[in-house]
Amino acid sequence: MTLLRLMLRNTIRRPVRLALTIGGLAMVVLAFGLLRLTLDEWHSGVKAAANNRLITVHAMSDSLQLPLAYKERLAVIPGVQLVHYGNVFGVEYRDAKESFGAFAEQMGTFFETYPEILLSDGERLALLKDRSGCLIGWKLAARFGWKLGDVIPLKGTTHPGNWELVVRGIFHSKNPAIMGEGELYMHWQVANERLKTTAPDRVDQVGWYVATTAPGANPRTVVAAIDATFANSFAETRTEREQAYIAGWVARAGALLDALHWLSGVMNGIAALVLVNALAMAVRERTREYGVMKTLGFQPRHLVALVLGESLLVALGGALVGLALLYPAARIYAVMVAGGKTVGTYEITAETVGLCLGVMVLVGVVAALWPAARLSRMTTLEGLRHRG
């Protein structure tokens, strides 16, 4: 108990230094936590993907289009229950900075394909009836203050011309990682009809098909069957389960993700250095006291325990303050990111909390190694003769 008391009192002995050290560590935990949230956000789609949805795109590139005529051939492949399709519908609102994710979807199959969408029957019906209508996520509505019935003037980027879409539905999502709540969805037919005058060579083409498999169907078999159907055609297909498709996108950002992982490591290195510096100062100041303790009969392991305990206390203090800051910071971060094209969820999971705490424990142990090793090597006489 005496040693534990000594450890606690040593830890709070220099309140200003302690506050600065904990503050420094908390900033690292905060940055590390936000980085993890970003990485989690990237991977969340993979985890949240549906098992019964297959994505079919052009085999050469996701950016190439597939003929609308494939729809009928897809629908008759054994194991396919429903075929949905859509296109990217690039838009700007007021200016280029105010763009957001927008898609032209076949509304007749949209809701059945994506049961994640939570929308009242009235709004669903209104959207299906009104071909100039659109569906927006509640976060996008909140961002621009849009309400049901509002007319949104948009400038098309992928579909040239000015567009006026009427808000017919504002939805929530059961699964924001797949069906983002910061996006806009409009009728594919309307976008396609405009292309007849503005870009006739792009008419009746779709960016992707989403095939929902029938219950009991083996998705692997269906995937193979789809691609086999269009093999040797002028537009061969690449079909993947939704999870694999999203994972592919994440993998394509591999260099960026690798860089973020490295950055996480660098941050923890900085945390360790901050703590080593503070501990080394403290141990140097108390060298004589440690010499006195050795004179009284304390062994190097007792002194190592004191330093290690102090290091862990400070590291955990930094972790707790950092995590306390992470919660409000994650909300602010999500809003800031919403200024871009998508609105993330940025939920702090138990895994993130555990990772932050675990990393700080590791930092605490690593930071204590050098000062503890110095104390272990120090003789009693060296300790007593030390002039701080």
Add this chain to the structure above:
Amino acid sequence: MIDPVVSLHNVTKTYSRGGTEVSVLKDLSFVIPAGTFLAIMGPSGSGKSTLLNVMAGIDRPTSGSVVVAGTRLDGLSEGDMARWRTRHIGYVFQTYNLIPVLTAAENVELPLALTHLSRRERADHVKTALRLVGLADRMDHYPRQLSGGQEQRVGVARAIVSDPTMILADEPTGNLDRESADDILTLLARLNRELGKTIVMVTHDPRAAERAQMIRHLEKGLLEMPP
């Protein structure tokens, strides 16, 4: 003849300073009987503190044998030496060397953290030690709240709390005013007289040395023997 607590045989201690060998202790041989209050005097650099450290197992002789409380010290490892010190040595420092973040009672309790005593037993030992040095009413005071004399009395309480075989005091009155120094010397003499503690005190103050039963002078590493 009373059994010796300390027995030194042909002890030498040599340091290397800037490539030059400096002999601090030169072939010392003597015994200290149990229950003795011995003062070792000598000018600065005469080797007094080195001799005390050798007896405490804090420093090792270059050659010769040191037997204290029945244990030959030169064969012990650092860890064994520390364990041995816990049982047999109470050390009083010139500069008190109390831990500033611990109260008087906690400082005194510190050596007991290495024993198997229960919490209650430790508390009893601490109270007894502080009562002996006249500081029962200052148990919860931190070192900064005590005078120099009181701090040294806490230092003495810490040295006796584990009931060691021998108390070694390195210039215990060196940083004190005359009145406080007298208090400490009276306390050490009492511990020797009433509790039979063997005390070895290093000092360069003749008035302090007078309080001991026996005085030995150390001059250039050689101990002056009584006529």
